[in-house]
Amino acid sequence: MKNHSKKPLKVAIVGYKLAEGGLERVFGTTTRMLHDAGIEVHTLVLEDKIDYEFGGKLVAFGQYSKFVKYFKLRNYLKNQQFDYVIDFRHRINPKMEWVFLNFIYRNLKFIYTIHSSRLETYLTDNDFIAKQMLQEAHKIVAVSHFIKQKIETKFEAKTVEFIPNSVSIRSYSTTEKLPFEYVIAVGRLVQLKQFDRLIESYANSNLPQKKIHLVILGTGEEQDKLEKKILDLKIETKVHLLGFKENVWDYISNAKFSVLSSQYEGFPMTILESLSLGIPVISFDCESGPNEMIINNHNGILVENQNFTELTHKMNIFVKDEILYQNCKNNSVSSVSKFQSEVVVNQWLQILNYGN
Secondary structure, three states, X not given: OOOOOOOOOEEEEEEOOEOOXXXXXXXXXXXXXXXXXXXXXXXXEOOOOEOOXXXXXXXXXXXXXXHHHHHHHXXXXXXXXXXEEEEOOOOOOHHHHHHHHHHHOOOOOEEEEEOOOOOHHHHOOOHHHHHHHHHHOOEEEEOOHHHHHHHHHHHOOOOEEEOOOOEOOOOXXXXXXXXXXXXXEEOOOOHHHOHHHHHHXXXXXXXXXXXXXXXXXXXXXXXXXXXXXXXXOOOOOOEEEEEOOOOHHHHHHOOXXXXXXXXXXOOOHHHHHHHHOOOOEEEEOOOOOHHHOOOEOOOEEEEXXXXXXXXXXXXXXXXXXXXXXXXXXXXXXXXXXXXXXXHHXXXXXXXXXOOO
């Protein structure tokens, strides 16, 4: 028989920041989801950037130097006696990960999350260290079936579980309404997202003539380059770089459709959030992510990976073919019901051996 009077589980969730990117948004929603499930959550942030919602107790280590920060983190993890540590960091530096394995996480039950099909971003590019990480971790959580399979195949790993990113389907009060019809893209303004080429595809499409604008939300190092591209193409009245927005849902929920043009992904939140708000998506069929959410011509359109000519063509079709568009729009919300927080949290509770 299960003892229902046992003390609540105590979990530390570690990440670099709660701002800017999709990974960080997932970090925040996971802390809130587990906190809402009755777990004692400590959200540990290594930098002082906090824009997103989170759950539980927040502890920030950003004010300390790098050396001191990691000592403080180790002491905190040791003194608080957590049942589990869930790690949402990028893990690129093999030496740093050796320190985490042998010092910071030593004698702790820790779970690594992997959010990209480029495994070296989360397991370093050093296979010896990567194998150690996979062996020492209590579990590895991959956000897509593809990533799970890739880790299992490459490293013969046995502890990999699939848990997708989750979304809370809630109604948003629309405060931001733009005075024109538009399609939207969301993400950091970095090379990986290929917004420069998306802008070209948009310029080559029929959308500008039809007075359908392109809105891009996000900040990043490519801002100047993108502004120049927009001027060069003479579409500055049609393309809008609106920067980082906390209420991204307001902008998505008023868009005609959203577009994803990345080189690669893991399980992109922008697709999940769009569909959950009833907004269909046109996306490259990256090796990981989009095809686990988008059913072609049912809730959006999958475009041959990295084919920008085809991307332009599909944008035209979505504007021209009203029956296809409405059909995809009508199917959007129901198509992502299995990714709702209420469903996904049970997968986490299973891994943490918590609940019924």
